[in-house]
Amino acid sequence: MTSYGVFSRASGHEEVIFCHDDPSGLRAIIAIHSTALGPALGGVRMRPYTTEAEALNDVLLLSQGMSYKSALAGVGLGGGKAVIIGDPATGKTDGLLHAFARRVNSLGGTYITAPDAGTTVRDMDVIGEHSKHVVGRSPECGGFGDPSPYTALGVFRCMLASMEFLRGSGSLRDRVVGVEGAGKVGYHLVRYLIDGGARVAVTDVDEGALARIRSLGDVRTVASADELLTLPLDIFAPCALGGSLTAERAASIQARIVCGAANNQLAEPDVATSLHRRGILYAPDYLANAGGLVHVAGELRGFDSERTRSAVMSISDTLGEVYQMATADHVSPAEAADRLARRRIAVGAS
DSSP: OEEEOOOTTGGGOSEEEEEEETTTTEEEEEEEEEOSSSSEEOOEEEEOOSSHHHHHHHHHHHHHHHHHHHHHHTOSOEEEEEEEESOTTTSOOHHHHHHHHHHHHTTTTSEEBOBOTTOOHHHHHHHTTTOSOBOSOOGGGTSOOOOHHHHHHHHHHHHHHHHHHHHSOOOOTTOEEEEEOOSHHHHHHHHHHHHTTOEEEEEOSOHHHHHHHHTTSSEEEESOHHHHTTSOOSEEEEOSSSOOBOHHHHHHOOOSEEOOSOSSOBSSTHHHHHHHHTTOEEOOHHHHTTHHHHHHHHHHHOOOHHHHHHHHHTHHHHHHHHHHHHHHHTSOHHHHHHHHHHHHHHHHHO
16 A cells, blocks of 8 residues: 655644555545544545545545534544545445555554444444554444434534524424435434424435435425525524535525534535624534534443433533624634634643
8 A cells, every 4th residue: 555645734734644555446535633632533434526636625624623523522532534535335345444444553543533424334343354443333343333313412402502592492392494414314313303393304315315204204305405495494404415505505594593413514614604694593513513423432431321422412512602602702603613622722732
């Protein structure tokens, strides 16, 4: 296996490693943003990126988000991410995952990998055959299974906290919530929403995922995110891939709260300012979706379900702190969250 181009301090990152392995066809990038608070933990995403530049941009943004997420979640870890260039439906093999595992292993624990979009618990088991620096494995292989329910719980709690801050009542009963993305996290989030009395509308490009959602109960499904945003939503929950909150959507969205599970929801940073100016409360994505991180971090220290659930529930308390900071400093919640995360990272680095 060969790697090339280790760029120090690229975009504030400690390391960015490009990995190629000809026998397996592996093309991957590992980005370590910060280890100031501990080893850099972050999932490995597999997507058929059009170019290597597109993959690089994604992994840089995602890894920085993981640093901030870890800092605000208080898990004693840094932030990193990896991307594998390829179609997970057709290009994923055990050989490719083994090649990736060996590259992770060569970093000596500086980076710890986990499941992400396009990878699964089973994939983490395969990676674990060649590296111990992996979490999110199955119970049979020493892990604690799928973190998606915990991610969904954290998002749900942040929705309640957002309603409490904006409306003075932390209830979703009869509120209309639009969920973009019915995958692993979206599915569990819809379960929480139904149990909480919300009226739910969902969109996804996968009809099979929508059929699974419909089996949960009285859920409206729509053809596209654009159609979803025409509905009288109280909350919009982006739970698909990143970049769904464009400048155009920020200018027209009618929901009063944006709170979802997707990483890098903002197509560009100015979108947060646009939402803020329109009085739309935005729950910073890397804070709202930190439940999965809390879950997999438990594998490193010994998993305790009650302690983990309590830590996930407390994510909403941190969000409340961010909202209060934003109000006091006259900035958007996104800027307030960034400031708090950077402050905690700086303390760890000092």
